[in-house]
Amino acid sequence: MESPDPRNLVPPGRTAQFATFVAAVLVVAVLVSANGLVSFASALPDLPAAFWTMAVLAVACDARPFLPPGRGQSSSAVFPSTCFTFAILLGWGLGPAVAVQAVAVVVSGVRMRHAPWRTAFNAGQYACSLAAAYAITRLGPGGIYDGAALGWSDIVAIGGAGVAWFAVNYGLVTTAVRLRFGERWWPNAWHGLPFELLSTGSLLLLAPVLVTAARASAALVPLVLVPLFAVYRMARLTVEQHQLAGLDPLTGLPNRKALLAEVNEQVHRHAERAARGEPETRLALLLIDLDRFKNVNDALGHAVGDRLLVEVSARLTDVVAPPQMVARLGGDEFAIVMTALTGVDQARTLADQVVQALAEPVPLDGLPLDVGGSIGIALFPDHGEDFATLMRHADVAMYDAKHRNDTVAVYTAESDHNSAERLGLLADLRRVLEVGASARADRSASAEATTVRGGDGAVLPTSAPLQEPGGIRRWSRRRRRPRVLRHDDELIARIITGADPTLRRAARDGGSDAAPPDGAVWSRTRGQPDPGGGGADPGCDRSDAEPVTDAGEIMMYYQPQVAIVTGEVVGVEALLRWRHPRRGMVDPEELIRVAEQSAVMRLLTRRVVDDVVEQLAKWSAAGLGLRAALNVSVRDLHTGEIADQIADRLARYGVAPERLQLEITEGALMADPRRVLTTITRLHRIGVGIALDDFGTGYSSLQHLRRLPLSEVKVDRSFVLGMAEDADDAAIVRSTIELAKALGLRVVAEGVEDERTWRMLHAAGCDAAQGWFYARPMPAEELVAWLARYRPLRPLGGHDEAEIPRRHAR
Secondary structure, eight states, rough: OOOOGGOOOOOOOOHHHHHHHHHHHHHHHHHHHHHHHHHHHHHHGGGOOHHHHHHHHHHHHHHHOOOOOOOOSSSTTTHHHHHHHHHHHHHHHHHHHHHHHHHHHHHHHHHHHOEEEHHHHHHHHHHHHHHHHHHHHTSSSSSSSSSSSOOHHHHHHHHHHHHHHHHHHHHHHHHHHHHHHHHHHHHHHHHHHHHHHHHHHHHHHHHHHHHHHHHOGGGGGGEEEEHHHHHHHHHHHHHHHHHHHBOOOOSSSBOOOHHHHHHHHHHHHHHHHTTTTTTTOOOEEEEESSSSSSHHHHHHHHHHHHHHHHHHHHHHHHHHOOTSEEEEETTEEEEEEEEEEEOOOOHHHHHHHHHHHHOOOOEEEEEEEOOOOOEEEEEESSSSSSSHHHHHHHHHHHHHHHHHTEEEEEOOOOGOOOOOHHHHHHHHHHHHHHHHHHHHHHHHHHTTTTTTEESSEEEOOSSOOOBBBBGGGOOOOSSOOOOBBBBBSHHHHHHHHHHHHHHHHHTTTOOOEEEEEEEEOOOOOOSSSSSSSSSTTOOOOOOOEOOSSSSSEEEEEEEEEEEEETEEEEEEEEEEEETTTTTEEOOOHHHHHHHHTTTTHHHHHHHHHHHHHHHEEEEEEEOOOOOEEEEOHHHHHHHOOOHHHHHHHHHHHOOOOEEEEEEEEEEHHHHOHHHHHHHHHHHHHHHHHHEEEEEEEOOOOOHHHHHHOOEEEEEOHHHHTTTOOHHHHHHHHHHHHHHHHTTTTTEOOOOOHHHHHHHHHHHHOOOOOTTTTOOOOEHHHHHHHHHHOOOOOHHHHHHHHSOOOOOOOO
C-alpha cells in the first residue's frame, strides 16, 4: 500500500497556527484578485486566440508536471503553467492570469492527489504572487500587448515583476512548511533556493519571449514547448548531479557527504522536538567496520573485495528499514542513522540485528567468506550535538569494541584516549619538554669550564666556585653572624646549611648570610595514606602543600626505599610529576597514557634519565650513596636507544652503573619479548640493575624470573595493601618472597601503609619496602631534609609468624 504524502497532513499541535496562515493567504488572494476576475469575466468574449492557446497549454502541462527524480512531490516539482500564466499577466492583466492559474492548480492537485486545503492554498499563493508581479508592472509607462515599442523602463518593470513573483511565492511556501513541520526557516529555504532559482526563474524569463511571439501569431505560442523541455532537462540533470555527488558509486548507498547532510538535518529536528517536550528526541549514529575485509582484499584481490562490499550493503539495507539511513563512508566502513529514539536500547537492538546479518558467510565464487563487524554507537544529545562530535565518538566506541573483542560498544568518555583535551595536554607536554631540553643544553654548555667531583668520582657541574656571599670577606669588631658558604646548586646549599646546627638556626632566623630554602614552605604532614606507594603514587596531589611554581614544570619526586631489617634507606624510586599551568598537578597515570602512544615518550624518557642521573651525581658529591630506580615504557625498550643514552649519561656524570636501576613491567615484556630482552641484556652488561615491577599482575611470571637478568622483584601494591586483612593476598606475598629468595633476587614491597603490614613483611623475609608508612614521594631537596631527620626504624624480635593471616581450608 502506497504511503500518503506527508504534506497532506498537519502534525498535531500545529493545526490552529497553520490553518490561520492558510486562511490569511486565501483572504489576501481574494482581495487582491477580485477586481481583476470581475473584469476578466466581462472581457472574456474579446480575448484573442493567443490567450486561449496559452491557457490550454498551461492547464495541459500542469496535468503532468515535471517531477525531478529523488525529490518529493512538493515545491521541488516544476509547474510549466508558471511560464504561461506570467505571460498572460504581462499581456492581458491580473484577472485572466489568476483564473488560468487557478484552473491549472486544480488539475495538478487532482493529478497529484493533493488534499483540498492544499489545492486551495496553492491557488491562493499563486494569486498573491501574480498580484505582486502585476503591481510592479503597473510602474512601467506603457503596456506590453498594445503593440507599442518597449522601452528600458518597461524591461526593468518586467524584471522586477519576475523577482516579486518569485519572492512572494517562495516566501509563502517556506513559511507554510515551517509552520507545519517546525523546520528552521532560513536553512531549509537556503538549501532549496538554487534549484528553485534555476527551474522557476527560467520559466519566468521565458514569459516575455512568449508574449512577444504571440504578438506576431498565435501559431508561434506552441513552439515554447521546446525551451520548456530544455528547462525540464536542465532541472533533471541538476538534481541527478546533486544525487550522484551524494551517492557511493560502488554500492549506490549515500556517501559521507549525504550522511553529513542527513545527520545535521536530523539533529536540528530532534533538538526542536526536545524543545517542544515531545518524546523520541534521540538520534543514534552507528559506525560499522568490517573485521576481516583486509584479509579478503589481500588474498583474493580488490575485485572480490568490491563484490563483498556490494553484498554487505545489500544485507544492511535489508535489516535497516526506512526512514533510517544506511551510508558507506569508504573502504569497509558503513554508517547507520537512527531517528526518533527514546534511548540507546533501540540502537543496540538494531546493532545486534546487523551483527547477526553480517555473521552469515558470504558465498562468492563458491567460497564462503566470513566477515564480521564491529559497531560503535554515539547518541544525540548524550554523546554530541553535531556531526563531527557524533562521528568521532562513534569511531571511539567502534575501536573500543574491537579492542575488547566485542561486536557492539556504546561511547563512554573513559574509552576516549584521544579526546581534544588529551591532544591539547600532549601538545603542552611536548612544549614543556622541548623548553626544558633547550635550557638543559644551555646550562651544560656554561658548566663545562668548572666541575666538582664527589667522593665516588661523580662529576657535579657547577657554574661558579664556592664562595662567600658577595665574594668579599668582611671583618667587624662586632659579633659576626655565622658565615655560610653559598653554592649555586640549591641542594648543596641545603646540605651545607643542614649539617651545622648554627647555620640551621641562622637560616631559620632569616639571617642574610643563610642559604634561603628557595622561598617555598613545605608541609611536614603525612596527609592521607597513598593507596599505592609506587609509580602511580598520588603524592602529587596539591593538598600536600607543594609550592606553586612556574607554569608547565616537569620535575622528579623521589620515594625512599628502606631495608626492613636495618631500617636504613637503601634507595629511592624516581617518580615523574608535571605541574600544568591550568590543571595543576597532572595525574601520573594520565601523563604516561598521553605520552606513550606518541613520539613525545622519547623526549620524556630522555628528560627523566637526564634528571635522575644528574641527581645521583649531586648526591654523590654531597656524600649520599643512594640507589635510584626509574620506570621505562614499552617504546623505550623496543628501540634500544635507552641503553645508549644511559651509558652516555653515566659516563658523563661519573656515576657508577650500580647506582641506577630500571623497573620494567611484565606487560612491557609481552609486547615484544625478543627486542625487550635484547635491550635489557645490554643494560645488564653495562651494570645497571633490572627490577621486575608489579610482579604477579602480568603474564608468565615464572618464565620471566628464569630467563631475565633480574636483580630485584617488586611485589605489586595491590597484594601488599590487602595482606593485613586478606589471607589470599598474604599467601601470594609470602609465596612471591620465598620464590624470589630461592632465585637469589632482592624483594621490594610497594604500598606499605601501616605498621602491621610492615611487621608482616619482616616476618615473611622481605628485603625492602616503600610507602607512606615511611615517607611520601618528595622533591630531591625535601628528601635531603627528610634524611637529616630520619631515624632508622627496626623491627623487634624475630619473625612473628602469628601476625600473618592464614588461608582457610576449602
